[in-house]
Amino acid sequence: MTAELVNVTIDGMTVAVPKGTSIIEAAKQAGILVPHYCYHPSLPSPAVCRMCLVEVEKAPKLMPACVTTVVEGQVVHTDGEEARRARTGVLEFLLINHPLDCPICDQAGECELQDYTFQEGRPGTRYSEYAKRYNPVEDFGPDVLYVPNRCILCTRCVRFMDDVAGTPVLNVSERGDRAYIGIDQGQLLDHPWAGNVVDLCPVGSLLSKDFLHKARAWDLDKSASVCTGCSQGCNITIDTRDNTVVRLRPRPNLEVNRHFMCDTGRMNYRWMNRGDRIEAPLVQDGGRLVATDWDRAVDRLAGLVEKGGTSVLLASASASLESLGLVHRLLSGTRLTAVVQLPVVDSEEPLQGIKDLALRRERAPNGDGARLIGYGMDWQGAVKAASTADLVVLLDVTLTDAEAALVSGAAAVVVLGTVQAQELPAAALVLPLTNVAEENGTFVNRDQRVQRYQQARTAPGMSRPAWWVAGQVTPAGGLAPSSSPATAAQAFELVCSSIPALAGLTYSDLGLLGRLAPTHGLAPTMQGGS
Amino acid sequence: MGYPHPSHAKEQLVLSKHFGDAGARTFDGWVKRGGYEGLKRALGMTRDQVVEIVKASGLRGRGGAGFPTGLKWSFMPKEVTKPHYLVCNADESEPGTFKDREIIRWTPHQLLEGCAIAAHAIGAERIYIYIRGEFTAEHRILTAAVEDAYRSGALGGNVFGSGRRIDVVVHRGAGAYICGEETAMMNSIEGKRGNPRIKPPFPAAAGLWACPTTINNVETLAAIGHILVRGADWYKGLCLSSPKSTGTKLFSVCGHVQRPGNYEVVMGTPMRDLVYDMCGGMRPGRALKAVIPGGSSVPIMTAAEIEDCAMDYEGIAAKGSMLGSGGMIVMDDSTDIVYQVMRLARFYAHESCAQCTQCREGTAWTTRILERILAGAGKAEDLALLLDLADNMTGKTICVLSDSCAAPVVSAIKKFRGEFDAYLNRTRRPVMVAV
Numbered sequence: 001m002t003a004e005l006v007n008v009t010i011d012g013m014t015v016a017v018p019k020g021t022s023i024i025e026a027a028k029q030a031g032i033l034v035p036h037y038c039y040h041p042s043l044p045s046p047a048v049c050r051m052c053l054v055e056v057e058k059a060p061k062l063m064p065a066c067v068t069t070v071v072e073g074q075v076v077h078t079d080g081e082e083a084r085r086a087r088t089g090v091l092e093f094l095l096i097n098h099p100l101d102c103p104i105c106d107q108a109g110e111c112e113l114q115d116y117t118f119q120e121g122r123p124g125t126r127y128s129e130y131a132k133r134y135n136p137v138e139d140f141g142p143d144v145l146y147v148p149n150r151c152i153l154c155t156r157c158v159r160f161m162d163d164v165a166g167t168p169v170l171n172v173s174e175r176g177d178r179a180y181i182g183i184d185q186g187q188l189l190d191h192p193w194a195g196n197v198v199d200l201c202p203v204g205s206l207l208s209k210d211f212l213h214k215a216r217a218w219d220l221d222k223s224a225s226v227c228t229g230c231s232q233g234c235n236i237t238i239d240t241r242d243n244t245v246v247r248l249r250p251r252p253n254l255e256v257n258r259h260f261m262c263d264t265g266r267m268n269y270r271w272m273n274r275g276d277r278i279e280a281p282l283v284q285d286g287g288r289l290v291a292t293d294w295d296r297a298v299d300r301l302a303g304l305v306e307k308g309g310t311s312v313l314l315a316s317a318s319a320s321l322e323s324l325g326l327v328h329r330l331l332s333g334t335r336l337t338a339v340v341q342l343p344v345v346d347s348e349e350p351l352q353g354i355k356d357l358a359l360r361r362e363r364a365p366n367g368d369g370a371r372l373i374g375y376g377m378d379w380q381g382a383v384k385a386a387s388t389a390d391l392v393v394l395l396d397v398t399l400t401d402a403e404a405a406l407v408s409g410a411a412a413v414v415v416l417g418t419v420q421a422q423e424l425p426a427a428a429l430v431l432p433l434t435n436v437a438e439e440n441g442t443f444v445n446r447d448q449r450v451q452r453y454q455q456a457r458t459a460p461g462m463s464r465p466a467w468w469v470a471g472q473v474t475p476a477g478g479l480a481p482s483s484s485p486a487t488a489a490q491a492f493e494l495v496c497s498s499i500p501a502l503a504g505l506t507y508s509d510l511g512l513l514g515r516l517a518p519t520h521g522l523a524p525t526m527q528g529g530s
Numbered sequence: 531m532g533y534p535h536p537s538h539a540k541e542q543l544v545l546s547k548h549f550g551d552a553g554a555r556t557f558d559g560w561v562k563r564g565g566y567e568g569l570k571r572a573l574g575m576t577r578d579q580v581v582e583i584v585k586a587s588g589l590r591g592r593g594g595a596g597f598p599t600g601l602k603w604s605f606m607p608k609e610v611t612k613p614h615y616l617v618c619n620a621d622e623s624e625p626g627t628f629k630d631r632e633i634i635r636w637t638p639h640q641l642l643e644g645c646a647i648a649a650h651a652i653g654a655e656r657i658y659i660y661i662r663g664e665f666t667a668e669h670r671i672l673t674a675a676v677e678d679a680y681r682s683g684a685l686g687g688n689v690f691g692s693g694r695r696i697d698v699v700v701h702r703g704a705g706a707y708i709c710g711e712e713t714a715m716m717n718s719i720e721g722k723r724g725n726p727r728i729k730p731p732f733p734a735a736a737g738l739w740a741c742p743t744t745i746n747n748v749e750t751l752a753a754i755g756h757i758l759v760r761g762a763d764w765y766k767g768l769c770l771s772s773p774k775s776t777g778t779k780l781f782s783v784c785g786h787v788q789r790p791g792n793y794e795v796v797m798g799t800p801m802r803d804l805v806y807d808m809c810g811g812m813r814p815g816r817a818l819k820a821v822i823p824g825g826s827s828v829p830i831m832t833a834a835e836i837e838d839c840a841m842d843y844e845g846i847a848a849k850g851s852m853l854g855s856g857g858m859i860v861m862d863d864s865t866d867i868v869y870q871v872m873r874l875a876r877f878y879a880h881e882s883c884a885q886c887t888q889c890r891e892g893t894a895w896t897t898r899i900l901e902r903i904l905a906g907a908g909k910a911e912d913l914a915l916l917l918d919l920a921d922n923m924t925g926k927t928i929c930v931l932s933d934s935c936a937a938p939v940v941s942a943i944k945k946f947r948g949e950f951d952a953y954l955n956r957t958r959r960p961v962m963v964a965v
Contacts, residue, residue: 047728048885050926061925067728089922093891126915129907130898153884172723172884175706177894179884 008070011078023065023076024052034078035087035116037094037202038154039066042258042354044163049154051090051116055080062086084120091117094152096127097177098203105150107204109217113152135180140170141189143209143263144198148180151205157181157197164260164353167191181205192349192359195263199249208247210267215241223456224251224512226443228318228436229265231362233445235513236261238269238437238456245272245437245457253513256449260351262359271435272457276420278432279461289430294462298472300429304412305330305473309390312382312410313338315375316396317364320441321450322488323433323466324366325373325495327395327416330470334391339382340370341397360446369444372499372517386410395466396433399423416466432463439465440488442510444517451514452507467491533632535789538808542768544778545752546794549636555671557678560639566684568755572647573692577608580651584754586762588769588776592629593619593710593747594825594854596843605734606652606742614654615743617719618645618751620661620672621703621710624825625877627857629780630748632792634661634668637752638675639684644751646689646696647758652744655695660715663703673700707881711929712745714883725883726929749780749856771798775842779853783809785860786816797842805836805860816862820946824854826874827934829941830867850941867946868953869961871938872900878935889932892923896939903953906960913943913950 003018010023013030024034025041037049045066053062057075062083065076077083094113102108135148155172158181162168169189173182183189189197198208220239227234227248234257239247248269250261281297282289305311311334315324328338343363350358376382383399386392387409394415399407404423407413413427418435438459442452471484471491485491489507496502501517509515533550537543547563548554554563572580585600606614618641622630633641645657661669676698679685687695701719703709709718713727716738737743757765769776775797781804784790788810795804805811805818812818818833823841829851831839839849846853861870879893896919899912920936927933943950952958 046885047928048887050887053926064728086922086926089926090887093887093895093922096891096895127895129902152887153890175708175884176879176882177884177890179890 006070006072006074008072008074008076010076017070019070021070023054023056023063023068023070023074026070027065027076027078032078034065035112035119036066037112037152038156040156040159040200040259042164042260043156043159043200046155046159049090049152051087053083053086053090054078055083087116088120088122091121092126095121095125096130097133097149098152099132099149101150105204106207106212107150107201107217111204112202133177138183140183140206141194143195143267144189145207145209145212146181146183147205147207150203151181152203153179153181154202155181156200156202157206160197160200161189161191161194164196164351165191165193166352170197192264193260193262193351195266196250196260199259211247214246215239220246221456223437223454225436225453225456226365226445226451226514227261227265227268228365228443229262229268229363230360231365231367231446232257232358232360233365233443233449233451233514234261234265234357235451236265238272240437240457243457245269251512255513256445256447256451257357258354260354260357262349262351264349264359269437272437274419277460277463278417278420278430279463280432281462282430284426284428287426289425289427294464294472297429297431298469301414301431301469302473304391304414304428305334307390308334309411310335310385310388311337311391311393312386312389313375313393313395314379314382314386314397314399314407315340315370315394317342317362317367317370318436319366319370319395319466320436320439320453320488321366321369321373321444322441322485322491322495323395323470324370324375325498326467326470326485326491327393328373328375329495329498330473331391331393337376337382337385337389338374339376339379340364340367341379342367342370342377356447362446365443365445368446368448369442369450372444372448372501373495383407394424416469418463431469432461433469434459434463434465438463441465441467442488442492442507445514448501448517449514450502450505450510450517452510452512465491467495533636533791535791538793540799540803540808541794542778542796543794544756544768545633545637545640545749545780546792548640549632549792551636554637555639555675557639557675557682557684560637560643564759565639565755566643566690568758569643569646569650569684570690571758572650573690573694577651577653580647580758583762584651584757587757587765588762588774589750589753589757589765590775590843591747592749592753592779592856594624594827594852596853599746599750602734602746603648603651603744605732606744607734610653612741613656613739614652615738615741616645616649616652616654616657617712617715617738617743617745618657618659618748619710619712619715619745620659620665620748621715622662622665622748622855623707623710624827624855624857625874626782626784626822626859627825627855628782628784629792629856631662631665631668632780633748633752634665634672638672639679640752640755641672641748642675642679642684642698644754645698646685647754648744648746648751649696650694652742654744655697657696657698658719658738659698659700660709660719661700661702662710663705669700669702676700706883707877708883708929708931711931714929715745716743723883725885726931728928753777768796769798770796770842771840772842772844774844775853779841779856781841781856781858783858783860785858786812786818786862786865787860788813795841798840798845801836801839801841801846804841804858809860812862816864818860819863819865820861820867822851822857822859822861822938824852825857826859826877827930827937828852828854829937830945832945866961867942867949868900868904871942872897872904872963874938875900875935878931882931882935886927886932888923889927889935892919892932893935895919896923896935900939901963903950904961904963906953906956908950908954910954912954913947917943
């Protein structure tokens with residue numbers, strides 16, 4: 001595994017990088033960002049934007065840092081007079097046909113053309129008295145608009161569709177300064193991963209219809225999270241504006257999703273903003289659910305758990321490892337049947353050019369976390385068992401009417417949920433939970449990779465993470481606040497302490513890129529490895 | 531013979547000896563004129579022996595860059611582990627250049643013979659001849675010659691009984707100038723958009739379909755058969771000036787001369803002789819103003835500069851221009867240099883493949899400034915702007931199309947500044963420019 005290292009000096013900083021590394025990547029190691037447009041670490045490099053030209057000592061002319069590989073003893077200057085002049089020249093050329101419509105452009109604030117122009121562009125234009133190139137906006141597909149006037153022809157979108165998606169529907173049409181990105185006749189940009197072209201576009205030329213004019217980039221708060229769409233566990237960023245989730249974008253993780261996420265995951269956020277939330281603990285009081293405070297609600301929960309007998313835990317595979325673990329532990333003194341609700345579809349939607357990346361058949365993020373804890377998968381059997389159980393606990397699941405009718409047969413039903421549900425009016429307790437955007441937690445993906453997600457918006461009303469609720473009650477029943485986890489990090493350590501595969505893991509071990517379970521592979525996954 | 535004019539005494543006819551002689555187009559006709567002797571000799575030699583002869587002859591690429599041909603061939607791997615390809619660049623599109631067209635039109639077998647020898651020398655079994663799409667008659671002639679050569683055993687699975695396989699595929703271009711650039715040509719042959727590729731990898735390492743490939747110009751390949759027959763020493767002896775430039779060269783002379791056409795002269799012939807003697811000089815009452823010596827991509831020369839200029843790679847370089855493809859555009863004193871430069875810039879703006887930023891935007895911007903100057907709306911700072919743009923367009927892109935647009939602009943401003951100033955200070959009547 002140890003690659004041969006090459007020493008290269010970039011702007012006075014010497015770094016050792018593996019042989020074959022490009023100057024642009026070596027510069028990153030030295031903490032230097034070489035401005036660029038066409039280069040992208042997950043795409044082949046065409047070296048066409050000519051923005052990353054750098055001075056390489058002993059080279060006869062400026063070299064493109066994206067395709068020039070380092071050699072031993074090389075000395076590179078990214079910020080010399082000549083390189084800087086070349087970049088200023090490229091910026092000027094790019095801007096002559098670029099409309100200065102930043103005030104109405106979605107990309108403004110996260111635009112690489114804007115950033116580099118501010119950094120080292122000319123203060124004024126010398127391209128006076130000419131009309132800029134004009135082409136009308138094109139509708140490329142379900143979520144993508146193309147604004148050709150803003151296009152700088154970096155061809156990242158074309159290369160993504162050609163080389164990564166393996167569905168070459170985009171092209172460069174025409175020549176010279178008349179060129180634009182074309183879409184093949186009769187084709188749509190409707191590939192399941194097509195939305196990535198919007199992220200790849202360094203300017204505001206490819207836009208998401210879903211996000212169009214929703215927010216200015218500088219109004220967004222960003223939180224590191226994990227997609228809940230399937231068991232792949234793509235790393236994402238949740239963008240919120242004024243406490244509302246407005247956009248999900250992929251967050252680079254070379255081990256999981258590189259720089260991409262699928263459109264299904266990307267669009268899977270509206271439910272995070274639902275307004276019909278349970279905002280207070282509700283207790284059964286003579287045929288009515290009545291709002292109460294957490295002390296009384298936890299007290300009631302402890303009382304139900306203490307009775308022992310048979311219990312059934314029906315949990316969502318989208319719940320965090322912490323919540324699944326502590327709710328499971330809460331019921332460990334009973335004769336417990338615990339299962340997760342895990343939607344499974346027939347086929348995967350792979351991203352051809354990236355190894356081991358697909359929208360998976362298991363359409364929930366934490367099926368493997370549930371398996372590690374000991375949840376079963378026999379949903380129907382568990383629902384049937386629920387009808388005669390002493391206690392049924394529902395952890396953020398959705399029931400059909402028939403399932404609700406069966407569950408209603410139990411002696412007592414506790415609902416831990418996020419949104420108001422009408423199907424169980426006789427529940428003994430209804431406790432308000434935070435959703436994935438409102439809490440910290442972890443998921444275990446299909447490769448047994450444990451990944452953290454972070455809170456992106458404030459939780460409504462009195463809602464709490466399920467691990468907090470369960471943690472307020474000791475496993476044997478009764479209140480034991482001193483041993484209750486106060487943070488997700490503590491809850492995680494508590495849960496891991498009882499899972500051999502995860503023993504000893506802490507949040508600081510995971511970082512924001514996650515980590516494989518120290519001894520993974522103990523629990524067979526539903527789909528097996530591929 | 532000669533075409534369209536009878537040959538001039540100062541010409542040295544090697545490649546153009548049979549121009550105008552339709553009888554040389556057939557296999558039999560070519561053999562009757564001494565053809566295919568070179569190929570037969572080459573087939574009796576090893577690859578290295580052929581390469582050494584071509585190296586010793588001093589032959590350099592006639593497409594424009596002037597790279598030594600034998601050296602280029604020697605870059606091809608000795609071991610044939612993947613298919614090797616020879617690509618013949620017959621996409622002659624450089625404005626002012628029309629020599630390859632005549633070679634194909636009159637002596638297609640001269641080209642095929644050279645191709646076959648080159649294929650043998652680089653270990654290739656397949657040759658792609660990429661012919662400019664507009665050359666319809668030449669395409670017909672070439673295709674007929676290829677079929678003729680197959681029938682006669684000069685091509686195919688067993689070339690002249692040697693057991694050697696050499697196939698020729700004639701591939702037509704679709705009208706893009708940039709496809710004459712060797713890496714764009716390879717993309718075009720592969721069925722892709724004709725965009726130049728980044729080098730490295732160089733074609734000899736990874737060219738057509740990522741296999742070792744050599745690309746040679748038509749005129750270069752046409753000379754090979756003669757070198758094999760008459761020897762490297764003979765070819766090397768064809769030299770009047772710099773010993774680094776040997777052999778004969780076809781110059782396509784167009785513009786304001788009495789007898790435009792192709793002239794084949796020994797390397798180092800004085801440019802004066804070509805312009806004033808062989809081509810008959812200027813029209814009556816006119817004086818020479820400027821010459822673009824090597825196709826439109828090279829710097830312009832003034833009348834004074836051609837006075838003592840030897841026509842070879844070094845001689846023209848010494849005058850600050852380039853031999854290029856040998857397409858000479860001669861302009862007399864009726865020429866509006868500003869307008870001519872605008873036409874050249876417009877050509878490059880039209881033909882830019884749009885990959886590199888500087889070229890895509892710079893060629894078009896340069897054209898607009900020149901159009902503005904011609905229209906009488908130029909600004910005092912326009913020339914400085916043109917030179918600055920030219921600087922940004924030079925040496926910074928994947929291929930040299932951008933540089934080619936900049937070179938004539940820079941040299942014209944440097945050498946004919948008065949003409950630009952006349953427009954800028956409104957002493958010359960504006961020209962209507964069709965935009």
